[in-house]
Amino acid sequence: MQYLNSDKNTKFASKFASKKVTSLKFTDPTIRHLKTDKSKIFWCKGLSGFGIRVSPKGTKTWVYYYRINKTQRKLNLGRYPKVCLSEAHRLYNEAKTKVECGTDPSDELKKLKKQFDEELTVKQLVELYLEHSKKSGKKSYKVEEKCLKKDLISHLGKRKITTIEPKDLAKIFNEIITIREAPSSATHLYSYIRRIFNFASDMGLMRRRDNPCLDIKLNIKKKKRNRHLTPQEIYLFWYGVDKIKMTPIVRYALKFMLLTLARGGEVRQMKWSDIDFNERIWTLPRTKNGHLHRIYLNDKAMNILKEVGKYTEGKGLVFGSTGQYSKCGVIKTNLKPLHNRTLCQPIKRHFNVFKIKEPFTPHDLRRTGATILAGLFGRQDLVKMCLNHVRNDITDVYDQYTYDVEKKNAMNALNKAINLIIDSPNIESVPTFDVLRQEILPLDIILNRHEPLKKNKNMDFLATVSHPVSYKLSFDLKPLSNVT
Structure with missing residues (x-):
């Protein structure tokens, strides 16, 4: 059964949206079942400028409308369901905070897109990756930063990421293994570089199959971790x-x-x-x-x-x-x-x-x-x-x-x-x-x-339980001969 709003133009597959659509209480069931015959924006109740644009084909895009210097601007926050409701709320709050501070969030997004449109160097890609790791709470980003600056940026930092070939990386790995005699360092560096190029493919900077690490095999035996002293x-x-x-x-x-x-x-x-x-x-x-x-x-x-x-x-x-x-x-x-x-x-x-x-x-x-x-x-x-x-x-x-x-x-x-x-x-x-x-x-x-x-x-x-449990072995228990 379909439900119609007051203007009789928009259809809903859920009773949650059957009332007059000036604003809605955004929940996952409501968003999931929204449908319309023409493109329409549904606004979130209680959050100014925050809404979701629904197309006739069912595409749902989070939007935020705001004003900077008396000029109305629009910011796309991502598509649903890839960007879930909680993530859209987070992005909205971040953008709103920037607007209140006088910063236009869409300008920052344009700068980032412009930076992505230009082909990045290895050094720039590493900096983006480390910044992302730091903000996402990754604990090992400092270790990765030290290793990448020492062995990757020093050799290939100025090269464009799409020009890096497997032989360029193989030369670095071979030097670490043979000259420095540190195979474990080569293994760690390999995993870090592979993550960086995977990150680049996730950001749309290159194809995942163009990751140069895919054609490299170090053939290093893992050290046995069973050594203990007698x-x-x-x-x-x-x-x-x-x-x-x-x-x-x-x-x-x-x-x-x-x-x-x-x-x-x-x-x-x-x-x-x-x-x-x-x-x-x-x-x-x-x-x-x-x-x-x-x-x-x-x-x-x-x-x-x-x-x-x-x-x-x-x-x-x-x-x-x-x-x-x-x-x-x-x-x-x-x-x-x-x-x-x-x-x-x-x-x-x-x-x-x-x-x-x-x-x-x-x-x-x-x-x-x-x-x-x-x-x-x-x-x-x-x-x-x-x-x-x-x-x-x-x-x-x-x-x-x-x-x-x-x-x-x-x-x-x-x-x-x-x-x-x-x-x-x-x-x-x-x-x-x-x-x-x-x-x-x-x-x-x-x-x-x-x-x-x-x-x-x-x-x-x-620190401890207030009433510690006492344990007894079977031979401490009294015999059960008196039990009838």
Whole structure:
């Protein structure tokens, strides 16, 4: 059944629009079912100048009419349904704000179109892409910016984007792989460049099939991410790192990574103000996935912080870097974050000191701690909590408990495992993993009898539950012989 408006010229397929059409309350069902015999604009109720133009063929285009210097102007905001109702509202609000500030949004659009009509250089395309990534909230845009400026713009920045051929990019990749010996950097650069040209095709600047990366294959084998240290290698690392010539802060940072399962970047950016010494909790203000993460600091981690405090004086960054120490070991100048290679280079350059056969990186220390916990508890979900990995489950949306008590148990177990390993008199007497499990698990972990953490007024429920659940094993339950 069709509905007619008051002028009997416009047909509607919905009763939502059956009344007099001076203005409508815009909803998805109303917009979706709008029909007309001739082109007509329907205005949004309550929003001046905001409407949708409907053609006889069913094409729907969002429009915004406004006045600049007493002159009426029109701005197209995109077609429905590609531009949904919520997105049209957002574009309208942005344009209206510019008009109120005296800026004509259509002029800015013309400039952008003119820039697109002219063939862009690689440098201009990269700048547009990075600006789009920044405004869309992409976290890695700074990393991409650094890589693209170094390896792409420096070589091909002045070239037009349509003149770039696969051989031009292959030359850059080959140089990174063979001369610089950095295959992983070539892989990252390849993915960034491919995204840039895909972005250009999305903006209508070139055809997607003309992306020069489509005809390039790097043939680089991915590195296996399964390296972790055995108990004997942990022993060699712990005492070997003391023999390497490096600043004490770097030495403590490497050990701290093993004890907390934290990432290198998280350790380098760690601040004294992020630590609650009463609760022994380190709250990470920024995490890779954006989720709240609180790490319980076990005894050995607290001892390391005590030693590091002698150098950084308990202010600013915990593991800061200046390279300037006085004779007594106190840093003279203001602290700066450690460089991202500071933790890797000492291990790489002085690897022979450890007397370990297979090379390892600082990130492998995080994997080592996680592997120990997985072997002790046999619970991958607990390891995910300690690593702050996202659980791809709908329950994760509802479960906002931080599992501080459970993570405290895990960190204490890791502390005991490390102590049993490094307290061995020599490498031959380092306990096996089975011995570690037998020594650590029975008393503390299985029964889960640790005292809950005190309630944090700032975090409230996130710190701990008000009524912690007590768990009992089957042999703790009373026999059911009295049950009839």
